[in-house]
Amino acid sequence: MRDLLQCREDIDSIDRQILDLLEKRMDVAKDIAEYKLSHNQSITDTSREQIKLQKLREQAKSHGLPASYISDLYRMIMKNTCAIEQQHIIAKANSSTIIRDTSIAHLGSTGSYSHVAAMRFLEGFKGNITASGCDTFEQIVGQVETGKVEFGVLPIENSSSGSINEVLDVIQNTTASIVGELFVPIDHAILGTSASKLEEITDVYSHPQPVAQCSNWIKDILPKANIHYTKATSEAMNIIRDLNSPHHVAIGSHMAASYYDLIPIVDNIANNTNNYTRFIVISMTPISVPATIPAKTSLTFGVQKYTPGSLISVLAEISKHQLNLTKLISRPRLDRNKDTWEEIFFADIEGNLSSPELQDILEDIKPFTSTLKVLGCYPNSEEKNNQR
Structure with missing residues (x-):
């Protein structure tokens, strides 16, 4: 032997x-x-x-x-x-926009899902990376717009809880462009100290999104627990570490537990076991996506309020050019000049902004829109045909 x-x-x-x-x-x-x-x-x-x-x-x-x-x-x-x-x-x-060292802003601190997404976006980067944790989505956008960081990463939708409206709201008016997207698997776990026991838990800390994504488990297993909302999952984990109480736990990433000297008590507690979050990456420098790489273009637009069928006309023009519309969602926006509300639509189209088809779509939908803005063109991470 x-x-x-x-x-x-x-x-x-x-x-x-x-x-x-x-x-x-x-x-x-x-x-x-x-x-x-x-x-x-x-x-x-x-x-x-x-x-x-x-x-x-x-x-x-x-x-x-x-x-x-x-x-x-x-x-x-x-x-x-x-x-x-x-x-x-x-x-x-x-090549003209590539810099040796770079920086990226994300929600929360080390170990948050946004931090994981930020590091994954830059994992092939050879230079030095400075990661900047922020308390709000507005701070992330602000750091990008003022040039404090090169990139900002924002969670825009989740497979369990849907679109993240706060992010849709902040990107309506930003001057930054979307330059990338990535899908991060979300493995929510109950994290506590070594002395924590499931039956003794009285208080749960986490960001509102993970709480919503784990609502079924919380309702079934911890129906009487007090829920405390934090700005990020990393903040929740930090609180639990400092409290060092067996009765208090956080909902966060299994992978991040070790950063805060916590242990997973229960894994995979999300409502949807195939849970993932789509993140977008923004920058003040738009990128060019070569035609050989599958691309996605994101738009925001309003429709002619008093013209019946305007939205249908916009969708018909997109369909006419045979490009796939992968996302369409609306958000209310206050028109401060007229003191009235209007619906703003966010759309993702599988196609390259530089292509004749996309350019034709933008031109053809103008008569039916009150506002129209390209948020960015970037590699399509939903393209599943990855091979060699």
Whole structure:
């Protein structure tokens, strides 16, 4: 029988070799990106992915490895490779705006979901990153608009609780542009001290969004608990750490618990087990998205208030150009000049702002709108065909 310590040392050595090979794979991915950019080829190739995965599944069997395990592993690797290629092409297309060091504002402090999203957005960045925690969405936008930070990350919708209206409201009037989006899985957990017991919990702290997203669990398991709202999940975790009481807990990220010396008491408490939040990234410098990368364009518009069918006419023009409308939601806005309310619509369209189709749509819907503003054009993170 081999010594356990020696076995672990061998595993460590193998893991280092795997990391070295993944680094080499990443370098080759950048070469592929260069080729595709120069030959105007799409970054995605579905048939290539399927053929490669089938070969890998067959090779897995000959190595005595579960085919499903290898398939899942390589899907993740391919997804990452696609992201690397996309980042490389975007950087090339926006070389004049690339800076060595950068900064990003997010809601809450270290460990908040917004902090996780901010770090994920910049995880391929080579320079120094300064992360700035904010108490409100308005502060995030303000830091971007005043040039204190290069980027700001904002949660705009959640798969359980829907659109985040406060963010829709603050981006109505910002001069910043949306330059990116990302979808972050949300794994809400009850976090407490080592002495915490579920049956002894009396008070729960968290941001209003996680509380809403876990309302069913709270109602069923802790119906008598006092709910305390905080500005961010990180603030809630900080409070629980300072209170050091077995009766007080926070709702937050399982991953963030260690930042605050807390432990997960119950995992996966969200109403929707497939829970994720869509974040948008804003900047004062719009980006150019090459035609080879699937893009999304976000708009905000009002319709002619006293013209029947104006909204239907706008939607008909979008449909006429055969572009996919992935989001349409309205928010009330006060017209201070007329002291009346109007409905402002937010729309996401799968398409590149520089494309003739999108330009035609913008021109064709103008007669039916009272206001029209492009919020930004950016890579479409909902594009699922990530392969190599």
